[in-house]
Amino acid sequence: SQQGEEDPQALSIQEGENATMNCSYKTSINNLQWYRQNSGRGLVHLILIRSNEREKHSGRLRVTLDTSKKSSSLLITASRAADTASYFCATGPYSGGGADGLTFGKGTHLIIQP
Amino acid sequence: DTAVSQTPKYLVTQMGNDKSIKCEQNLGHDTMYWYKQDSKKFLKIMFSYNNKELIINETVPNRFSPKSPDKAHLNLHINSLELGDSAVYFCASSQLGTRPLNIQYFGAGTRLSVL
Numbered sequence A: 001s002q003q004g005e006e007d008p009q010a011l012s013i014q015e016g017e018n019a020t021m022n023c024s025y026k027t028s029i030n031n032l033q034w035y036r037q038n039s040g041r042g043l044v045h046l047i048l049i050r051s052n053e054r055e056k057h058s059g060r061l062r063v064t065l066d067t068s069k070k071s072s073s074l075l076i077t078a079s080r081a082a083d084t085a086s087y088f089c090a091t092g093p094y095s096g097g098g099a100d101g102l103t104f105g106k107g108t109h110l111i112i113q114p
Numbered sequence B: 001d002t003a004v005s006q007t008p009k010y011l012v013t014q015m016g017n018d019k020s021i022k023c024e025q026n027l028g029h030d031t032m033y034w035y036k037q038d039s040k041k042f043l044k045i046m047f048s049y050n051n052k053e054l055i056i057n058e059t060v061p062n063r064f065s066p067k068s069p070d071k072a073h074l075n076l077h078i079n080s081l082e083l084g085d086s087a088v089y090f091c092a093s094s095q096l097g098t099r100p101l102n103i104q105y106f107g108a109g110t111r112l113s114v115l
Helices: none
Strands: A005-007 A010-014 A019-024 A031-037 A043-050 A055-058 A061-066 A071-076 A085-091 A108-113 B004-007 B010-013 B019-025 B031-037 B043-050 B053-056 B064-070 B073-078 B087-094 B110-114
Touching: A005 A085, A010 A019, A019 A108, A031 A061, A031 A071, A043 A055, A043 A061, A043 A071, A071 A085, B004 B087, B010 B019, B019 B031, B019 B087, B019 B110, B031 B073, B043 B064, B043 B073, B073 B087
Parallel strands: A010 A108, B010 B110
Antiparallel strands: A005 A019, A019 A071, A031 A043, A031 A085, A055 A061, A061 A071, A085 A108, B004 B019, B019 B073, B031 B043, B031 B087, B043 B053, B064 B073, B087 B110
């Protein structure tokens, strides 16, 4: 089964507005990560939240995690044109071993209108 | 000074051919991965390689084989290419060590088109 499904699939907002993306997952996790992918590029790690954390901030990013609902949200405040990209949540195996890679959701394509 | 580099960036080939994609990381990481991203942008793990331990996603056809000459390289060989192999392939690396947070660093991708 697929782990990590983002919602919405696409989001278009005006520059300066806040953007919120949601992610749901199915199994127990050690941590949850968010990545950004600019068009034609590789993924870049944005932020990681551990399973015992509820909220985490990094610059204009705010991530929340609700392990009881198996869901996470990524908030980007004061959006900029450069934030236009696809955003993916990713989870690793519960054991934290990680050697078998991350499971990614389908991503949210965010477009910031100038 | 690129952290994770893959070559080539684009690969166009005929069905039935054999091709390779190379990946190198200069981060000193102990684990490397290959992912496949389809036309709908869905990313799926294909392989991970850690200290000579290879973990294979069971859905990957055996026409795909990773080869690691050393800790800094994990190449992907594909035999008898099929149309359905067309996708973007990403190499990634991470440092698991004693703190397996598994933050991954990705290459820019190789866009494979099978005609």
